[in-house]
Amino acid sequence: MSVLVFTENWDGKFKKLSFELASYASKIAEMLNTDAIALSIGNVDESELKKLGSFGVKKIINVNNEALKNLDNQAYTSVIAEIAQKEGSKVIILSNNNTGKGLAPRLSVRLKAAIGAGVSQLPLSVSPFTVYKRAFSGNAFAHLELKTDVKIITLSQNSFELIESANGASIENANVQVDGSIVKTQVKEVQKQTGKILITDAEIVVSGGRGMKSPDNWGPLEELAKLLGAATACSRPVSDEGWRSHEEHTGQTGKIIAPNLYFAIGISGATQHIAGVSSSKFIVAINTDKDAPIFSAAQYGIIGDASKVLPKLVEAVKEAKGK
Amino acid sequence: MKILVCISNVPDTTTKVKFVDGNTKLDTTGIQWIINPWDELSLTRALEVKDDASTGIKSVTVAHVGPATTEPTIRKALAIGADDAIRINAEPTDAYFVAAQLAEVVKKEQFDIIVCGIESSDFNGSSVGGMLSEFLGYPSVSAVSGLKIENGQVVINREIDGGKEIINIPTPFVAIVQKGIAKEPRIAAMRGIMMARTKPIKLYEPIAIEPLTQVVSFEMPKPRAACKFVDAENPKQLIELLQNEAKVI
Numbered sequence: 001m002s003v004l005v006f007t008e009n010w011d012g013k014f015k016k017l018s019f020e021l022a023s024y025a026s027k028i029a030e031m032l033n034t035d036a037i038a039l040s041i042g043n044v045d046e047s048e049l050k051k052l053g054s055f056g057v058k059k060i061i062n063v064n065n066e067a068l069k070n071l072d073n074q075a076y077t078s079v080i081a082e083i084a085q086k087e088g089s090k091v092i093i094l095s096n097n098n099t100g101k102g103l104a105p106r107l108s109v110r111l112k113a114a115i116g117a118g119v120s121q122l123p124l125s126v127s128p129f130t131v132y133k134r135a136f137s138g139n140a141f142a143h144l145e146l147k148t149d150v151k152i153i154t155l156s157q158n159s160f161e162l163i164e165s166a167n168g169a170s171i172e173n174a175n176v177q178v179d180g181s182i183v184k185t186q187v188k189e190v191q192k193q194t195g196k197i198l199i200t201d202a203e204i205v206v207s208g209g210r211g212m213k214s215p216d217n218w219g220p221l222e223e224l225a226k227l228l229g230a231a232t233a234c235s236r237p238v239s240d241e242g243w244r245s246h247e248e249h250t251g252q253t254g255k256i257i258a259p260n261l262y263f264a265i266g267i268s269g270a271t272q273h274i275a276g277v278s279s280s281k282f283i284v285a286i287n288t289d290k291d292a293p294i295f296s297a298a299q300y301g302i303i304g305d306a307s308k309v310l311p312k313l314v315e316a317v318k319e320a321k322g323k
Numbered sequence: 324m325k326i327l328v329c330i331s332n333v334p335d336t337t338t339k340v341k342f343v344d345g346n347t348k349l350d351t352t353g354i355q356w357i358i359n360p361w362d363e364l365s366l367t368r369a370l371e372v373k374d375d376a377s378t379g380i381k382s383v384t385v386a387h388v389g390p391a392t393t394e395p396t397i398r399k400a401l402a403i404g405a406d407d408a409i410r411i412n413a414e415p416t417d418a419y420f421v422a423a424q425l426a427e428v429v430k431k432e433q434f435d436i437i438v439c440g441i442e443s444s445d446f447n448g449s450s451v452g453g454m455l456s457e458f459l460g461y462p463s464v465s466a467v468s469g470l471k472i473e474n475g476q477v478v479i480n481r482e483i484d485g486g487k488e489i490i491n492i493p494t495p496f497v498a499i500v501q502k503g504i505a506k507e508p509r510i511a512a513m514r515g516i517m518m519a520r521t522k523p524i525k526l527y528e529p530i531a532i533e534p535l536t537q538v539v540s541f542e543m544p545k546p547r548a549a550c551k552f553v554d555a556e557n558p559k560q561l562i563e564l565l566q567n568e569a570k571v572i
Contacts, residue, residue, distance in 0.1 A: 010484065070488075073453070073463045096449070098482060101441065102465030102499070105453025108419065114535035115418070117448045130539055136340045137444045143539040154449070184462035185492050188478075192486030200484070204572065228572060246468075246503045247482075252336060252444060253360045253502050261571040271337050278544065282569045284561065285550070295550045300564055304555030313558040317572075320562045 003029040003036045004089035006080055007052060008099050009044050015201065016162070017095055019055050023163040024122075024155050025093045026056025031126050032090065035167075037061060039083055041068050041076060046171060053169030055162065060171045061087075067178040070187040071099060077106040079176050084111065089150065096154035097200065104154050114146035120159035120258075120279065137252045138275040157200055158258040159279065199250065202231035204261045205280075207250055209235035209273075211266020211287060211306050215243035220310035221265060227317045233257075235267045251276035266306040269294025286310075324472075324494065326369045326383045327434035328405065329425055329451065331359040331415075331443040332396040346540045349445075356396055360508070361440025363403075365498075367505035368470055369438055370404045378472040380436075382406045386428060388413055388421045394524065401519035402511035408522070413529035418446070422454030423532040429459060435494040436477065441465070441501045452499035462496045468503035 005025035007018040022038055029036035035058035040049060042064060049060050063079055080103065084092055092107060094100035096118045108115045116131035124130045128145050131153060135142040146152075199205060206225040208218060218232075225232045232248060239249035250257055252272040258279035265286045267273060274297050277283065285298035286309050295301045302309055334340065335355040343350045358366070366385065373380040385400040386409040387393060397408045409432070411424045429437065439452030456463035468487065469480030479498060481488045511519070553561045565572045 073456070073465065077457070098466035101449040102453060102463065105418070105422075105450040106457040106463065108450065108535070109422070109454050109457035112535070115448065115450055116536070117442075117450060134447050135445070135541060136334075136338075137336070137447060138544070139338075139340050140342070140541050140543055142446070142541050145537045145539050146535070147537060148535050184496070185464060185490050187488050187490050189489040190483070190486065191489070192483070194485065196485055198484050240507065249502060253364075261565065261569070271339075275336075282565070282571050284565070297547060298550045299548060299569070300561055301550040301552045302555050302558065302561060303552065309555050309558060312556075313561070316559040316562045319559070320566065320572075 001032070001034045002087045002089045003032065003034060003091045003093065004084050004087060005036060005038050005057070005093040006103070007038050007040050008095060009040060009042050012042065012044050013048060014051060017097070017157055017201070018052065019162050020158070020160050021093055021095060021155060022052050022055035022057050024160045026165065026167070027122055027163065028091055028093070031123065035059065037087055037089070039063065039080065041079060049171050054164050054166055056165040056167050057169050058167050060169055061174045062171060063174050063176050065176065065178045067180045067183055070185070071102070072183045072185050073102045073106055075178055075183045076103055077110055078182065079178065080107055081110045082176060083174065084150070092150065092152045094152070094154050096156045100154045104152050108152055111150050112148060113150035113152045114148040115152045115154065116144050116146055117154045118156050119153050120156045138256070138278045139271070156258060156279070197229065197231040199231045199233050199248065199255050199257055202259055204228045204230035205233050205250070205257060205259045206230045206263040206265070207233035207235065207267060208238060208265045208306070209267030210237045212238070213307065217307060220314055224263070224310065224314050224317060227314065227321060235273055264294050264298065265310065267294055268292045269297060324380050324435040325433070326373065326380055326436045326438065327429065328362065328366045328369050328383060328385050329437065329439045329455070330362040330366065330385050330387050330396070330400055331440070332356050332387065332389050332393040333359045333443055333445045336360060336444055342541045346542060347538065356393070358396055358400055359440050359443045361442065361500060363508040364502070364505045365438040365440055365500050366400055366403060366405060367509040368500070370509060371505065372470065372472060379475070380472070384409060384434070386425055387411070388415045388424050390414055397524055398519050399511065401522045402515040403509050404515060406522065408524040409527060410524050411527045411529055417534035417536045418448040418450035418454060419535045420532045422451045422458055424529050425451070425455050426458035427530050428527055429455070437461070437495065437497045438470070439497060439499050441499055452497055456497035459497070462492055463499060464490060464492060464496070465499040467498045467500040470498055470500070470504060
């Protein structure tokens, strides 16, 4: 028996997300009186793999194969399923990000394993195995029983703390045969912006809405984000109008995020917007309308016009940071 | 080529949800039902692709697992422009159950491109599309933000951190789509609404499948503490609170 965690890497490097997953898996392993095993697929060197060992896993399995260079859901599913079966894994953990959402459902059918998707804390109980998951797009939570022998959990990003604990982890290079012919998808081109802080990774997100009034008014908002090391985001009307790219849209149908701090500037806070950001640890709202629903979701508020408040806020941050 | 769009029937996204029967069931009183937002975008993109005659798409079908009461949502999809529809006559119990039902129908009807929204806005399982592809043994791509057909080759954009990948994929396959696939959902015109009344909805009875999960209960999010207001003339105070009270900057 074991708990298996799939730890994604980005160009051979892990992110905080990978360590959150390892921490989470180790805690579940503790609840089940067993060990957590981390699986890494791709070209990751040993010193990087070792980092996973600081978060409680007992073993790190490394699968590096040319056929697995790009994410192909069928090929990756086969590898994860093979390792899970070999290691007798009773719980398999993935991130609830794009990759996890592509793989977890395929694994579910392959292994006839129930999924708890979008889980943000440890299981409520392990017998019966009941998880606490997001439902109705953040407007409610469900206690969901996973009724199968093997269970799959996808963990929401930035919802579980890092827990450092060394467990003398060993690294095993697994020789998994991958028949190249099962890879049906062919990546022709990769278009990537570098150097930009990703909304889903950011600890702080600065987001603007219709109250910004024009696509030309984002200078101070971007400056604030830069000073705070934050990512920039926007509400749906702003991306629908084409003021900002749809990749910045946070909310129910856009990106669902859980940063430590979220600035909602000129955003009134429609249910759909709140649904996408309500897991933020702290929300600051700046809005002209004191009755705007965003103030019910926020811990801190300023009633005022974004164009007047933002420059003052930028100055205050500069002062506080001694810049 | 034939496209299938799988649609889910969900409460309007502005619904204030409430639960009944000891918090085990959604209180459906007064709820407006809509096509799941991501499925609506999927349908819109499928119709755009079909509108371009060079793509050689012959038809766009919608499939749905639900009881007869969900037919207005299917009619809405037909009014938006789907050619025909399939309804599998069953109460959807979980994602595994729904995907198994859809797979059974796809095996009989055969489609080249199957499009599913990334998740439903009610149970947020993000599972049906991926499960369907695995039941069928078809390739799948998740996080799809673009889909086109160039000289008979399907080309897909997959969102990755900080960018996108351009991917070629052979048919048949399952695309699991998110925001960006279509700019805005297409709206039904009066003519579409009239035509939808006579478009066929093919009925299938479900196969026997045991769900893998069971909702024990629902609960509402914990209420947040009241908002602390800071004077607009003095944002310095806000920074102090964020530094010393919240300790987040």
